[in-house]
Amino acid sequence: MASTLEEVARLAGVSRSTVSRVINNHPNVRPEVRKRVWEVIQRVGYQPHAAARSLVTNRTQVLGLVIPRGLVTLFSDPFFPILIRGVADVCTARRYHLMLSFFSDPLQQEELYRRALRSRLLDGVILSGAPLDDPLVPWLLQDNTPFVIAGRYPDERVTYVDVDNIGGARMAVEHLLRLGHRRIATITGPLTMMAGQDRLEGYRQALLSRGIPLNDALIVEGDFTEEGARVAMQRLLPQRPTAVFVASDTMAVGAMKAIREAGLHIPDDIAVVGFDDLPIASVVEPPLTTVRQPIERMGAMATEMLIGLVEGTITGPQHIILPTQLIVRASCGSL
Amino acid sequence: MASTLEEVARLAGVSRSTVSRVINNHPNVRPEVRKRVWEVIQRVGYQPHAAARSLVTNRTQVLGLVIPRGLVTLFSDPFFPILIRGVADVCTARRYHLMLSFFSDPLQQEELYRRALRSRLLDGVILSGAPLDDPLVPWLLQDNTPFVIAGRYPDERVTYVDVDNIGGARMAVEHLLRLGHRRIATITGPLTMMAGQDRLEGYRQALLSRGIPLNDALIVEGDFTEEGARVAMQRLLPQRPTAVFVASDTMAVGAMKAIREAGLHIPDDIAVVGFDDLPIASVVEPPLTTVRQPIERMGAMATEMLIGLVEGTITGPQHIILPTQLIVRASCGSL
DNA sequence: GAGCGGTTTGGGAGCGCTCCCAAATATTGT
DNA sequence: ACAATATTTGGGAGCGCTCCCAAACCGCTC
Structure with a gap:
């Protein structure tokens, strides 16, 4: 049967305040009293009543x-x-x-x-x-x-x-630029979300910093799902991009599927960069270049x-x- | 600021007991009083304090x-x-x-x-x-x-x-028997779990009910993971089963991979039956015969x-x- | 031993609610 | 109109804990 603080106090021969001070590690309890109270607590398996504490402290943990x-x-x-x-x-x-x-x-x-x-x-x-x-x-x-x-x-x-979604996306696209790509597409995240907007902004900044004008036909919105990105990539393929920055790894997997289904090769025909560095990034074939975000x-x-x-x-x-x-x-x- | 039951009582001109009776749908409150109290509750956005209720009722919801x-x-x-x-x-x-x-x-x-x-x-x-x-x-x-x-x-x-794990497994194996299979293997779930044991028991009952003796070489324990089952199937392949009952759909996917990797065809060379009817069962190629358990x-x-x-x-x-x-x-x- | 300061301890009160029972009110029957 | 019964209402008490402040205790100095 669940015991109470009052019962522990009675068994230990002290007041309820002393027991409260012990379990909450307050000072001003003699060591031998503190020890005696802990022994009773362990013996009866006392555990404070969450609601009672919460009512007084206004905290629930x-x-x-x-x-x-x-x-x-x-x-x-x-x-x-x-x-x-x-x-x-x-x-x-x-x-x-x-x-x-x-x-x-x-x-x-x-x-x-x-x-x-x-x-x-x-x-x-x-x-x-x-x-x-x-x-x-x-x-x-x-x-x-x-x-x-x-x-x-x-x-x-x-x-x-x-x-740093903007900086990460910028890094990814700048890397593709350094590799010589100029016709770089992107599958964005949902633009209703900050991350979606930021990663698109990073893509923009990278291109504009090299004087490459934006091409709306190379920008397709995704929904952070693999299937959504596969469809989005299908829409990009007729535009013949040489590279694609995909705003999440999950979507990059979908894009890679669409590329392969079209009989094209990664990275020889289309280079792919994702965002996240999820575990799947190192498992897919070929292993995915991506931006690591410290999710955990x-x-x-x-x-x-x-x-x-x-x-x-x-x-x-x-x-x-x-x-x-x-x-x-x-x-x-x-x- | 969070309001209290006492404040609602004061504003509505009734006692705290009346307010408590109203929010807990007790009888014995005049309808016009009940209405007045509800109006105050809505106006001030009162919500009972979970800990206070819990302390009295011994329930937290x-x-x-x-x-x-x-x-x-x-x-x-x-x-x-x-x-x-x-x-x-x-x-x-x-x-x-x-x-x-x-x-x-x-x-x-x-x-x-x-x-x-x-x-x-x-x-x-x-x-x-x-x-x-x-x-x-x-x-x-x-x-x-x-x-x-x-x-x-x-x-x-x-x-x-x-x-009904036993019955379900039995059904699955009986179906394979009706299709003419006699050399039927199984990848079990973990035998530390009841489900693992029960699905093996169903496999056993189906075989024994047809006078087919158990063959330990056709029984391998899996761990309910896809990869574990792929390895388990690899161990079964040299035994040349014509069919395999796999104790979960996730493992069945792994087994199917191993079968294909060995250059064999499903179901022509080895028939496969799973257990669960997860969404993946109807997506894989060929679509998986399985035992539907009503998980939800x-x-x-x-x-x-x-x-x-x-x-x-x-x-x-x-x-x-x-x-x-x-x-x-x-x-x-x-x- | 007395006084002082610091430490330890205990018991009352209250956190916000529900329940219980007595009091107040309303309804019904004669 | 009065009595009996049923319904409605209100206020005290307590759920199990924490906090606060006064009382008790201890140790040190003169």
């Missing part, structure tokens, strides 16, 4: 990770498991529980918001993968709920951690920042951009 | 889904997303929050157990994918924590919902049963076995 996607999408995009691992590891290390939420239905979203956040079930929320017009951010701002976005957000009040570290850092906001060690909005890195493999070819 | 796997395995096996969807949908419909937990490290498991369950953070737990020697079940039994296993468990005290429904039913235990509408252990169904596609061939 539970963080939410909200990904406004349908479940199937969540599990089929390898980006999210890696992000979630970064988040989960920090939660474990910092003794927070993680509640993972996913949905694609706006009605469901409002319901979750009201119940989970307004009932003070969560100390704070990490938001990832949301389109720019998602209503959750204005709600969170209005309610003063601690939250962090894994990804950039164009509002100074928002705390976020992102990777982004998840970990978002979590640390959120805990900082929750515990008051961080005040005011923070913006962190993590560096990206070009990983050259065989898919882009060489000089 | 939070269920745990525990899958003792590493994160990467969890996300790469298509079984779990479908199960999770079944669980999540019922949680949403029944207004429970779902906390998803995953781990592969025993130390981490004990830590989670102690903190989440013993602190009364969760109303109950659904357990899935655990090996038979996992220590979590004895802990849960000892503590009288409500829990349900998605999968069969050999202990009468345990409430579980499973699919299993998740949904496990959740309903757990809620029944939590809310007291179910007392004592329950055991439900959901029917399986043979789905004939091209991989098994025909008469």
Whole structure:
């Protein structure tokens, strides 16, 4: 049967305040008293009642990770498991529980918001993968709920951690330019998302810095899925690009399929560069040149920042951009 | 600013008990009072404090889904997303929050157990994918924590919902027998798991019911991964089976790879039958004959049963076995 | 031994809600 | 109009903990 702090106090022959001081590592308890209390705690297997603590402290030690996607999408995009691992590891290390939420239905979203956040079930929320017009951010701002976005957000009040999408995409395209390519296409991410826009911006900057004018026929929007990119690549092939920058590895795999289905060779006929450095990048044939983004570290850092906001060690909005890195493999070819 | 029940009471000109009766849909409130209270609740956006309710009711409205796997395995096996969807949908419909937990490290498991369950953070737990020697079940039994296993468990005290693995496997192998096969191999699931054992038992029953003796050289244990099954199939090929029953679709994909890599044809040289009817079954070439298990429904039913235990509408252990169904596609061939 | 300062300890109060039971009010029957 | 019964309402108490402040204790100095 679950025991209470009062029972531990009785068994240890001290007051409830002393037991509370012991389990919360407060000073001002004699060592032999502290030891005696711990022994009772272990003997009866006492564990503090989460709700009772939460009622007083206004903390639950539970963080939410909200990904406004349908479940199937969540599990089929390898980006999210890696992000979630970064988040989960920090939660474990910092003794927070993680509640993972996913949905694609706006009605469901409002319901979750009201119940989970307004009932003070969560100390704070990490938001990832949301389109720019998602209503959750204005709600969170209005309610003063601690939250962090894994990804950039164009509002100074928002705390976020992102990777250098613009710089990474620029690096990738500059590499293709150094290899001599001039007719470089791109399959973008969804332009409703910051990452989609940023990676397109990097592509633009690289071309314009070499005085190469943009060609709309070489730019096709993708949806971050493999199949979507296969279709997008099919639309690019008649334009005869010699290279393509694809805004995620998952989509690059789809583009590579379309290229092969057209009887063309990678990289001899079309050089391919992706973005992410997911595990699949080194498994495909030929191995994919890509921009490495530290997904797991982004998840970990978002979590640390959120805990900082929750515990008051961080005040005011923070913006962190993590560096990206070009990983050259065989898919882009060489000089 | 978050409002309290007392504030709603003051604004509505009633007592706190009346407000509590209104939000909990108790009778014995005059309709015009009930209406007035609801209007105040909406105006101030009141949401009950989860911890305060929980402290009194001993309920949190939070269920745990525990899958003792590493994160990467969890996300790469298509079984779990479908199960999770079944669980999540019922949680949403029944207004429970779902906390998803995953781990592969025993130390981490004990830590989670102690903190989440013993602190009364969760109303109950659904357990899935655990090996038979996992220590979590004895802990849960000892503590009288409500829990349900998605999968069969050999202990009468345990409430579980499973699919008819024995019957399904038997169906699959009987189908191969009807097609004239006599040299039928099998790649089992892990025999540390009930599902692994049951699907092997179904294979055995089908063969023995036709007076065909078991041949150990035609039985290889797999680990429910595609790569593991590819290696297992390589070990079976020298035995020249004319057919193979593979204990999951994911493994069947691996087996098919090994068959093709050996220059053999499916189903002409070796007929293949899987188990699951995952989405991939109808996408591979040739489309996979398989046993359909209602994964999502299993998740949904496990959740309903757990809620029944939590809310007291179910007392004592329950055991439900959901029917399986043979789905004939091209991989098994025909008469 | 007395006084002072620092440390340790204990018990009341309150966090926001639900439940219980007595009081107040309304309804029905004679 | 009055009595009996049913319905509605309100306020105290407690769920298990943390915090606060006063009391008790200890050690040191004169």
